[in-house]
């Protein structure tokens with residue numbers, strides 16, 4: 001435990017390269033998040049069910065100036081060298097993808113951004129939330145942290161656009177802190193929003209944001225926490 005903590009402190013203090021794999025990284029959220037992560041020098045590996053598709057998306061993203069490096073691979077290969085694995089697939093593919101990752105996540109942090117939606121409407125899945133579903137499947141193999149549910153891909157893909165706040169939840173405090181550090185590096189405020197049991201609220205909030213976007217003809221509604229200085 002102590003060794004891991006020391007490694008983490010050294011990692012950020014020395015500014016060493018952070019490697020983040022994005023499973024389903026060829027989609028709207030994955031591509032936009034990749035662009036934001038590349039700017040401060042993160043190494044990004046875009047994962048896809050089809051490695052050719054991943055490589056083609058990487059070529060399209062390389063046109064933006066950035067400090068980080070980017071590669072495209074199959075989902076399984078993408079996660080091998082990563083310290084962090086972002087799950088960015090539609091809920092329909094969530095459980096299956098997490099099952100495929102199982103056995104390959106030891107020593108890594110899984111960041112779950114998935115929102116259970118049915119035709120744009122949120123629902124609570126049998127496990128209680130997407131995050132709890134991932135946690136149940138991985139069975140303590142790796143900590144699962146919920147993040148990025150309420151942040152708009154439209155804002156993420158524009159390097160200078162202000163970002164909404166990111167509510168981070170999960171049962172592993174150390175993993176949450178590490179994820180919050182990444183969120184700050186991409187220019188957003190991160191808040192520890194409690195345990196994994198809170199995930200269904202944060203995931204469900206995205207359904208409210210989707211409604212707000214429709215109602216007010218926007219594409220990037222987000223959340224802002226007030227009353228807490230950072």
Ligand SMILES: NC(=O)c1ccc[n+]([C@@H]2O[C@H](COP(=O)([O-])OP(=O)(O)OC[C@H]3O[C@@H](n4cnc5c(N)ncnc54)[C@H](OP(=O)(O)O)[C@@H]3O)[C@@H](O)[C@H]2O)c1
Pocket residue numbers: 023024025026027028029030047048049050053054087088089090091092093094096097113114115116117148149150151152153154
């Ligand atoms: N878009 C946003 O602004 C946003 C914001 C916050 C959270 N989210 C959440 O993040 C997740 C991804 O959103 P998105 O808009 O990026 O989705 P998306 O573009 O529809 O899909 C992302 C990628 O997931 C892969 N995929 C699609 N169906 C799959 C399946 N059945 N099994 C495995 N992989 C599958 C595809 O990649 P390959 O074909 O290359 O494998 C696809 O490019 C969703 O759960 C969404 O609710 C999205």
